[in-house]
Every structure is written in structure tokens, then in C-alpha cells.
Amino acid sequence: MTANFYITxxxxxxxxxxxxxxxxxxIAADVLARWHRLAGDSxxxxxxxxxxxxxxxxxxxxxxxxxxxxxxxxxxxxRDMAARMGISNDDFIRTTEPRHKHACAALWQRLVAADAIxxxxxxxxxxxxxxxxxxxxxxxxxxxxxxxxxxxxxVEWVREPSYFFRLSAWQDKLLAFYDxxxxxxxxxxxxxxxxxxxRAGLADLSISRTSFRWGIPVPGDPAHVMYxxxxxxxxxxxxxxxxxxxxxxxxxxxxxxHVVGKEIVRxxxxxxxxxxxxxxxxxxxxxxxxxxxxxxxxxxxxxxxxVIDPRALVDEFGLDAVRFFLLREVPFGQDGDFSRRALIxxxxxxxxxxxxxLAQRVLTLLQRNCAGxxxxxxxxxxxxxxxxxLPGAVRARLDRLAFHEALEEVWRVIRAANAYIDHxxxxxxxxxxxxxMAEVLRVLLDTLRSVAVVLQPVMPGxxxxxxxxxxxxxxxxxxxxxxxxxxxxxxxxxxxxxFPRFVEAVG
RNA sequence: GGCGGCGUAGCUCAGUGGUAGAGCAGGGGAAUCAUAAUCCCUUGGUCGGUGGUUCAAAUCCGCCCGCCGCUACCA
Numbered sequence: 001m002t003a004n005f006y007i008t009x010x011x012x013x014x015x016x017x018x019x020x021x022x023x024x025x026x027i028a029a030d031v032l033a034r035w036h037r038l039a040g041d042s043x044x045x046x047x048x049x050x051x052x053x054x055x056x057x058x059x060x061x062x063x064x065x066x067x068x069x070x071x072x073x074x075x076x077x078x079r080d081m082a083a084r085m086g087i088s089n090d091d092f093i094r095t096t097e098p099r100h101k102h103a104c105a106a107l108w109q110r111l112v113a114a115d116a117i118x119x120x121x122x123x124x125x126x127x128x129x130x131x132x133x134x135x136x137x138x139x140x141x142x143x144x145x146x147x148x149x150x151x152x153x154x155v156e157w158v159r160e161p162s163y164f165f166r167l168s169a170w171q172d173k174l175l176a177f178y179d180x181x182x183x184x185x186x187x188x189x190x191x192x193x194x195x196x197x198x199r200a201g202l203a204d205l206s207i208s209r210t211s212f213r214w215g216i217p218v219p220g221d222p223a224h225v226m227y228x229x230x231x232x233x234x235x236x237x238x239x240x241x242x243x244x245x246x247x248x249x250x251x252x253x254x255x256x257x258h259v260v261g262k263e264i265v266r267x268x269x270x271x272x273x274x275x276x277x278x279x280x281x282x283x284x285x286x287x288x289x290x291x292x293x294x295x296x297x298x299x300x301x302x303x304x305x306x307v308i309d310p311r312a313l314v315d316e317f318g319l320d321a322v323r324f325f326l327l328r329e330v331p332f333g334q335d336g337d338f339s340r341r342a343l344i345x346x347x348x349x350x351x352x353x354x355x356x357x358l359a360q361r362v363l364t365l366l367q368r369n370c371a372g373x374x375x376x377x378x379x380x381x382x383x384x385x386x387x388x389x390l391p392g393a394v395r396a397r398l399d400r401l402a403f404h405e406a407l408e409e410v411w412r413v414i415r416a417a418n419a420y421i422d423h424x425x426x427x428x429x430x431x432x433x434x435x436x437m438a439e440v441l442r443v444l445l446d447t448l449r450s451v452a453v454v455l456q457p458v459m460p461g462x463x464x465x466x467x468x469x470x471x472x473x474x475x476x477x478x479x480x481x482x483x484x485x486x487x488x489x490x491x492x493x494x495x496x497x498x499f500p501r502f503v504e505a506v507g
Numbered sequence: 508g509g510c511g512g513c514g515u516a517g518c519u520c521a522g523u524g525g526u527a528g529a530g531c532a533g534g535g536g537a538a539u540c541a542u543a544a545u546c547c548c549u550u551g552g553u554c555g556g557u558g559g560u561u562c563a564a565a566u567c568c569g570c571c572c573g574c575c576g577c578u579a580c581c582a
Binding site for chain 1: 510511513518519520521529532537538541542544545547575577579
């Protein structure tokens with residue numbers, strides 16, 4: 001039976017070019033989306049751009065463009081990034097689209113009807129860069145007299161009427177919700193932070209602004225535009241057709257997983273479920289926060305000039321090597337370091353040597369000694385059993401978003417296959433026991449098929465090439481197809497290297 | 508200040524009571540089917556420090572040190 005799986009990336013804020021962090025989030029979500037499709041689930045994978053807010057309005061002014069033209073340009077850049085990273089999103093949402101304005105207005109009215117919103121006025125210190133208010137006591141004063149938020153962003157005194165969301169009313173319900181759904185926020189460190197934040201008490205949340213225009217108007221009071229985070233979070237509902245409960249994708253709610261960066265956990269794990277519960281809508285099932293990348297040991301920053309454009313990496317190393325590295329190198333949820341040396345090491349040791357070379361030697365032996373076709377199935381071996389167990393082993397790790405562990409499981413099998421081929425030495429059996437040689441090569445072919453099938457979500461292009469070389473029909477590459485043995489005599493095309501070694505250019 | 512995470516081989520990390528592990532890097536050997544790839548063996552750690560519980564502690568408890576995150580407060 002087909003299960004629904006709705007997974008999202010955050011919508012990316014269009015105040016700068018996409019960098020490796022955006023690519024990382026998107027690739028991780030993409031791997032899960034592709035995995036669930038491979039498992040036969042009905043998948044809806046959403047990404048997009050967050051385009052409203054004062055920060056965007058000002059950035060557009062500085063660029064000499066009207067906000068829509070400005071966001072059109074940057075949204076196109078994010079779309080391009082997604083395409084270049086091989087992201088298989090089913091939809092790309094922009095918060096400036098009419099469907100989104102409609103959904104936001106509908107949710108707002110629902111909150112009003114539920115008496116979750118009231119009009120008051122707000123005054124306080126506001127940091128444009130953070131899109132957040134701060135208390136007097138949180139600020140420090142810079143040498144030039146400018147007040148600075150803990151984040152380092154300058155703040156300005158703002159006094160204006162504002163609608164408020166009764167967040168304070170949801171403290172106990174949120175705590176009860178977290179308690180009933182222990183997996184709602186992961187990893188544990190982030191869950192603990194959210195719990196302590198909510199336990200410390202929640203103040204009502206200002207959810208409208210009158211000081212700028214670049215946003216979604218509040219229904220019935222167009223002097224106000226909605227708070228950008230309310231606007232942004234609603235995108236997850238917009239995309240499944242909200243408020244139309246008969247929309248084609250309406251049954252995808254609640255979302256199975258929001259993949260987020262650790263800087264936006266609070267919005268997704270506190271505000272978002274509170275908004276939804278207040279509106280009588282089920283909260284999402286899970287919010288997973290990944291870590292941040294440093295570059296060659298240093299924090300990534302524009303001023304240092306070490307921001308990595310993922311597209312340049314792909315141009316140099318290839319898409320699949322980059323996808324593989326990002327998920328293999330660092331446990332998801334923890335911070336990690338990106339270094340050129342580490343990437344090349346992974347690429348050469350694991351992709352080119354362990355896997356690429358294994359496939360090449362097996363296929364060459366078959367080409368020369370077995371007429372270039374699949375031998376008959378062989379008696380089972382420990383290696384064959386380990387390979388057959390891969391889908392389950394990988395699934396268990398991916399369900400926990402433990403990408404690095406899932407890949408380690410696959411590489412354990414690959415290493416075992418390298419040991420097997422050396423110990424069995426089919427090139428020697430060719431003369432002494434050709435029938436045994438064919439059995440050994442069959443075991444290795446079966447192993448490579450399992451490996452290539454389960455690696456498709458991580459490295460779609462390379463694994464397509466490998467499965468082509470293994471003679472596996474294009475329509476028989478999902479997890480279920482692994483239960484059916486390949487027929488003896490299936491032809492094997494002549495092999496060519498899937499993962500060339502990377503040699504650093506000299507000079 | 509409070510809460511939480513982390514501190515294990517040169518590097519990245521796994522290991523939650525019972526003789527210290529993996530990958531990479533380093534050293535030696537084998538093989539030559541293969542992208543000079545692979546395989547086998549191997550060097551290497553007083554498991555941050557300290558005190559305690561236990562027949563037995565990397566693993567439990569106390570204190571301390573260091574790094575990181577969230578949060579609070581400020582005389």
C-alpha cells in the first residue's frame with residue numbers, strides 16, 4: 001500500500017545568493033524524497049523562496065529595483081541552484097504568488113475567528129536583519145552609539161499598532177504536544193533547547209507591521225502587512241492547496257518532515273505548531289534541524305570571502321561527488337567542516353577506489369570470461385546476505401536522518417565485496433574452475449545491483465550509469481525490484497568508469 | 508547564573524558496567540582481474556582531570572577544567 005510522504009525544505013530568504021548551506025538542506029531533503037519514491041511511497045517534495053519583509057524591500061531599493069523585480073531575479077537564482085543540485089522537488093513555491101496570498105489570508109481569518117488574534121500596539125527595539133524584536137536588556141551599545149542585538153544586528157526603536165497572536169495561551173498545550181510526540185523535534189539537543197524555551201514562558205507574538213508595505217496585507221486592515229514568519233510558514237499549507245480541502249494534494253497534510261537549519265528551529269517547533277493548533281489544523285509530524293558548515297576550519301562569511309558556491313563545486317568535482325560528500329562526511333544534525341582535501345579523499349577512496357574500481361573489475365571479468373552476460377544465480381553467501389539486507393539497513397538509518405550511517409552500511413558491504421573478490425580470485429578460477437568463477441562473479445553482480453539501487457537517492461546520475469552497465473532494466477530499479485533475481489543471460493554492456501579519480505591539477 | 512551538548516588513536520568519530528573499536532593517515536607484506544585500484548598484517552590511546560560507588564567504570568555518582576549551543580540576569 002502506498003503511503004503519503006510530504007517533505008519540505010525551508011523556503012529560502014531572497015536576500016542573497018544561494019550557498020552551500022542551502023544546497024545541503026535541499027540535498028538532504030532530496031535524498032529522503034527520492035528514497036521514499038524508491039520505496040513506492042507517494043511523495044510530495046516542496047522547496048521555494050521567502051520573498052517578503054522589510055529586509056527584502058530595502059535590499060531591492062538599494063539595488064534600484066522594485067521588490068517584485070528584485071525577488072524575481074533572486075528566486076530564479078534559487079531555482080537554478082535546485083536544478084543544478086539535482087533536487088527533485090515536486091513544486092517550487094514563492095511567497096509572492098497569488099495562491100500563497102490567498103492561503104495566508106484564509107489562515108489569518110481562521111485565527112481571527114478562533115479569537116487567537118487581537119489588535120494592540122507594539123513599541124520596542126526591532127532588528128531588521130533578524131526580523132525580530134528584542135528587549136531593552138538584551139541590547140548592547142556599540143562605540144558609535146548604535147544599539148546592537150545579541151545577534152550583532154543593529155536595532156531601531158519601533159512604535160506602531162500591531163496585531164498579536166495569543167502565543168502565551170499555548171505554552172501548556174505545546175509542552176503536552178512535545179511530550180506526546182517525542183520525535184517532533186530532533187536532534188535531542190535542539191529538542192532540549194525548545195523545551196527550555198517554552199517552559200520559560202511565552203509572550204504574545206506581534207504578527208503584523210505597518211511600517212513597510214512589502215508583505216501580505218492583513219484581511220480587513222490593509223494598513224498592516226503580516227509578520228514575515230507567519231507569511232513564510234504558511235507556505236507549507238499553500239502548497240497542498242490550503243484552504244481548499246478538496247485540493248489534489250490536501251491529503252498530504254500533516255507534513256511528515258520539515259528539514260530546517262538550526263537557526264530557524266524556534267519558528268518551526270514553537271510558533272508554527274501554535275499557529276496551526278490555534279487554527280484547528282494538525283501540526284507537522286517532525287522538524288529536523290541540521291548543523292552548519294565551516295569551510296577549511298573557519299566560519300563561512302561574506303566578509304572573509306570564503307562562502308562556497310555549491311555550483312562551482314559541482315563544476316569542479318561533479319554533482320554526485322558533492323552530494324555524497326555532504327551527507328557522508330558529517331552526522332546530520334551536527335556541525336561539520338568542509339575542506340577540499342576531505343572531499344577529494346572521500347571521492348577518491350570511497351567512490352573511485354572502493355566502489356568504482358570494484359564495478360570496473362567485476363564487469364571487465366564478466367566481459368572477458370562470461371560472454372558479457374549475467375551468470376546463473378549462485379548459492380547464497382554471507383556477502384550476498386549482507387547485500388540483500390541493505391534496503392532494510394538503509395531505511396532504518398534514513399528514517400532517523402542518519403545519512404552518514406546509512407552510507408557507512410553501504411560501504412561496509414562494498415568493502416566486504418572487495419575482500420570477497422580478492423579471496424575468491426575469479427581471475428585465477430578462470431583456469432582451474434570456470435563454473436566457480438561464474439558463481440563468484442554472479443554474487444558480485446548481485447551485490448553491485450543492491451548497492452547501486454540503494455545509492456540512487458544519494459547519487460542519481462552515477463547510479464543510473466552503474467545500473468545501465470549492470471544491465472538492470474530502467475523499470476526494475478526500485479527497492480521492490482531487488483526481490484526478483486536478475487535472469488541468467490541478461491546482457492551486460494561494455495563497462496566504463498563511473499567515478500574517475502580526481503587528480504589535483506599541478507601548477 | 509540556569510539548562511543542554513561535547514571532550515576516546517595523528518584526523519573524523521562509534522562505543523552507556525565485564526579483557527579499548529572503525530574509517531582515514533603511518534609502517535610491513537601479498538596479488539596483478541581492475542580507475543597503480545584491491546587484499547592481508549601492523550604501529551598508535553593512562554577513553555579531559557580528580558574523588559567516589561562496584562568484584563569490575565570510557566560507561567554510574569560528585570567536584571573541577573576546556574569548547575559549543577539555548578536561556579536568564581546584572582550589579
